[in-house]
Ligand code: NA
């Protein structure tokens with residue numbers, strides 16, 4: 021089978037399986053096996069197992085993934101998220117669009133305590149969306165903010181996506197965390213600015229919380245709650261990132277420290293019960309298996325695609341087109357954007373890294389800069405239909421008056437902000453490289 | 462025409478891949494009528510750690526390697542790859558081509574249904590890179606060092622240092638952050654490319670831990686047996702030519718690398734001669750000790766030390782123009798023999 | 802038939818509950834390792850390999866558990882618009898076309914893979930020789946757990962397809 025035909029068969033099969041609603045890991049793995057049978061032959065079957073063991077199981081960097089997920093679950097299951105939102109709702113209550121602003125701030129904080137996107141969006145959808153709609157917030161603005169901010173979890177460190185990206189690139193987890201911190205925070209800031217400006221221009225889209233409700237609670241009381249409910253998670257963030265950036269601990273070690281501290285917070289808030297603890301472990305198990313089995317399927321897929329010559333063909337296509345570096349980067353990021361309409365980030369990272377990173381290397385461009393731009397671009401993969409996981413997560417918990425079209429319209433401004441941020445990063449690579457240079461020289 | 466799929470343990474970012482590329486190019490030239498080898502850089506078909514298993518199973522036809530990576534399968538792979546304080550590059554060349562070494566490789570790899578063609582020798586590795594200078598073997602006390610190889614770890618243990626296992630890609634950062642006190646990786650040219658001059662100030666020589674190294678290609682037995690005698694000979698000829706070239710190539714690169722480290726301001730320290738004598742004694746004991754733990758490693762060391770004893774007649778006569786070095790003392794061959 | 806399906810659900814449920822605890826040990830071992838490095842500058846020489854193997858055990862063995870709880874990434878925007886029978890038909894096709902070939906190859910080739918490791922008594926390559934064959938065998942076990950759970954899902958889908966019943970959902 022020619023590489024061209026192989027490419028058509030594999031990506032066609034992938035799309036077909038996705039539209040059928042079959043679990044993604046098995047679509048990827050199944051397409052790999054069928055394509056290997058039609059093309060490269062039985063040797064590829066053995067290589068699939070070799071890749072699963074050597075690339076996914078025997079991989080110390082990826083040990084951080086279950087631990088960061090566990091850290092997020094401990095925080096979520098001990099009600100930290102709920103209390104953070106309630107506190108910020110009151111603190112920002114007098115501001116126009118204050119509730120949406122609270123959603124952005126809480127989401128950024130959650131993102132910095134790992135931020136499992138599914139968990140963040142479902143929780144914010146459950147606790148924040150209803151009050152927003154009750155106060156008469158515009159539906160599109162409300163759902164857009166919840167989805168876009170919730171997606172920051174995968175970008176702002178610590179992030180399991182960045183751990184995976186580090187494991188499959190020449191970059192270290194520390195470099196990627198440092199490189200993504202500024203763009204992630206800037207993106208959060210851009211969302212906040214957008215929300216505030218929109219609500220200034222259209223006051224009816226984001227009315228402030230009723231005075232009557234705010235009069236019951238003093239400023240001192242709000243300050244006290246900020247100390248109790250917002251400061252400890254910030255302390256946890258600083259502890260984990262500090263341990264990593266100062267070199268006291270590796271990413272995996274920092275994730276274990278983070279999970280342990282989150283457990284201590286669960287106990288400290290009086291939320292520990294054996295049952296709740298077990299639920300955290302089980303939910304961690306489900307999300308870990310979900311993420312890593314996609315990687316298992318994707319490593320089978322890319323392995324066969326590579327052996328069959330598809331990888332080489334696409335690379336030669338990209339390099340041979342004789343494009344300028346700027347155009348080439350534009351093309352590759354556009355491909356990531358398009359893939360993001362259909363695949364989740366795990367699949368995209370595994371499919372695109374082996375093709376694109378050698379191209380970046382061949383053009384002698386900075387891989388850190390490119391990978392972080394790609395990480396920002398992958399924010400859109402959650403938001404863009406037809407397969408946007410943020411859309412699914414929120415649809416699952418949103419009140420019935422929120423329709424699919426509200427969701428689709430809601431994400432448009434945020435996707436534009438993301439694309440604008442990537443443009444800025446392309447023009448000013450310092451947004452990415454400044455912090456890593458300060459930390460690692 | 463037969464098609465072979467071949468890969469290697471080395472990613473394209475590591476210069477050692479040149480050894481594999483050199484052989485593939487020659488082999489395709491010499492045997493091109495019957496055999497076409499398609500070479501994939503390391504890590505692209507499967508992680509470098511998996512190429513042994515994939516070749517053994519016949520999932521791919523061949524893979525370039527450094528035998529020491531397979532010590533988890535059998536400790537015999539250790540001395541097939543390098544030795545602490547024993548063989549230099551000339552010894553490996555002599556032993557492989559004229560003192561029965563080639564057959565030892567076939568015996569060990571044959572257990573796993575593979576044929577082995579050694580095609581790369583790099584002479585002495587750089588040594589240990591640290592941020593505090595090491596000037597004598599007393600300075601090893603208490604250090605945490607990334608050094609590869611089991612017997613090397615045992616020597617370190619006797620010096621009071623701790624061996625740390627790190628993959629090649631993790632060394633730079635581990636040095637930068639003080640996770641280890643020092644590390645060895647490869648020859649100077651390769652070390653410089655890896656950027657160790659950016660994270661260490663001192664370089665201890667000589668590279669006693671790995672006095673020379675061997676690289677080669679593992680070939681699945683069925684793939685090998687399917688070739689004509691003529692093609693097999695062409696592959697062997699290609700490996701012998703690559704073997705000779707690799708010595709000169711790696712020495713030139715080591716020389717360039719050393720100059721680059723000097724220009725980068727790295728201070729080169731050297732163990733005093735009397736310390737090297739003591740280190741030789743420790744290494745000799747460790748070699749006997751590990752030979753007596755496992756018969757498979759005993760057979761390799763026995764063949765190697767026998768060669769050194771035999772070669773002593775001419776080697777010591779031709780001093781100082783001898784190709785190998787002169788040994789004050791060798792590992793106890795009789796003790797190794799008793800463990801066979 | 803019903804009992805068999807329940808037994809499969811139970812097997813993966815209990816596997817999940819037991820294996821999920823592995824993360825606790827990964828955290829404890831890692832913290833012990835960091836602690837003994839920071840306090841006594843003597844890190845363990847086992848934590849690295851042991852935590853890595855526990856991590857592999859954890860996510861691999863939970864593949865079937867995640868399938869039981871429908872936690873694997875899947876997109877049902879299109880599927881959910883179909884009738885119960887239409888959905889069942891897509892499930893049946895999906896498991897036959899994609900899942901079946903994958904799990905057969907995973908099982909058959911992981912058995913070969915693990916048995917080569919058993920045959921040579923393979924250990925880790927560093928100075929501390931920890932056996933590797935048990936963790937390689939985990940791939941075979943994970944494939945079996947996954948296949949059993951898929952078979953249960955498949956059987957339920959076939960029942961719906963034949964009898965037109967409401968989609969039998971497992972929680
Ligand atoms: Na995060």
Ligand code: NA
Pocket residue numbers: 360361362363400401402403404405406407408409
């Ligand atoms: Na999408």
